[in-house]
Amino acid sequence: MCNAMKLVVEGVKLGYIKDSDINEELIEQCLYTGQSPPPDVLIRTSGEIRLSDFLLWQSSYSLLTFMTVLWPDFNRWHLYAGILYYQRHYQVIQQVKNEKAVENAQIQYVSDSRCVQTDFDCDSQKLNIHDLVQQYSTQRQDRIKQFLHFVHQKQAKTLEDVMKFIK
Numbered sequence: 001m002c003n004a005m006k007l008v009v010e011g012v013k014l015g016y017i018k019d020s021d022i023n024e025e026l027i028e029q030c031l032y033t034g035q036s037p038p039p040d041v042l043i044r045t046s047g048e049i050r051l052s053d054f055l056l057w058q059s060s061y062s063l064l065t066f067m068t069v070l071w072p073d074f075n076r077w078h079l080y081a082g083i084l085y086y087q088r089h090y091q092v093i094q095q096v097k098n099e100k101a102v103e104n105a106q107i108q109y110v111s112d113s114r115c116v117q118t119d120f121d122c123d124s125q126k127l128n129i130h131d132l133v134q135q136y137s138t139q140r141q142d143r144i145k146q147f148l149h150f151v152h153q154k155q156a157k158t159l160e161d162v163m164k165f166i167k
Contacts, residue, residue, distance in 0.1 A: 004030035
C-alpha cells in the first residue's frame with residue numbers, strides 16, 4: 001500500500017496524472033497485485049477471525065470464510081465447503097459490487113464535472129457541459145493509461161532488482 005501511494009505521489013509530481021485523477025481504482029491498480037483480479041473468496045483457517053493485514057485492500061469485496069480447521073488438516077472437503085458458502089452468497093456479493101461500481105462512476109462524473117467547470121467558463125463559451133465532461137474523461141483515461149505504463153515499468157524494474165539480489 002505504501003509503495004502504491006508513493007507511486008501515485010510520484011505520478012502527480014512528474015505530471016503523468018492530476019490529483020483529481022486519484023481514486024480507489026487507480027490506487028488498486030498501483031498495488032503489486034493490480035494486474036490480478038481481486039479474490040472472490042478468502043479462506044482463513046485455524047479458527048482465527050482476522051486477516052493479519054493479508055490482502056486487506058484486495059479482499060474488500062471478497063467473501064471471507066473463517067474455518068476452525070488447522071492448515072495442515074485442510075482438505076478438499078473444507079475447500080468444497082468454502083466454495084459452497086461462496087455460492088450461497090454470490091448474488092449478494094455481486095449486488096454490492098455492482099452498487100459500488102455505480103457509486104464510483106457517479107463520483108467520478110461529479111469529479112470530472114468539477115474539473116471541467118474550473119478549467120472552462122462554460123456559460124461564456126456556450127459549450128455543452130456534458131460534452132466537455134466526456135472530453136475530460138477521455139483525457140483522464142489517457143493520462144491514467146500512460147501513468148499505469150510507468151507504474152508497471154517501475155514495478156518490473158523493482159522485481160528484476162529483487163531477483164538479482166536473490167540469485
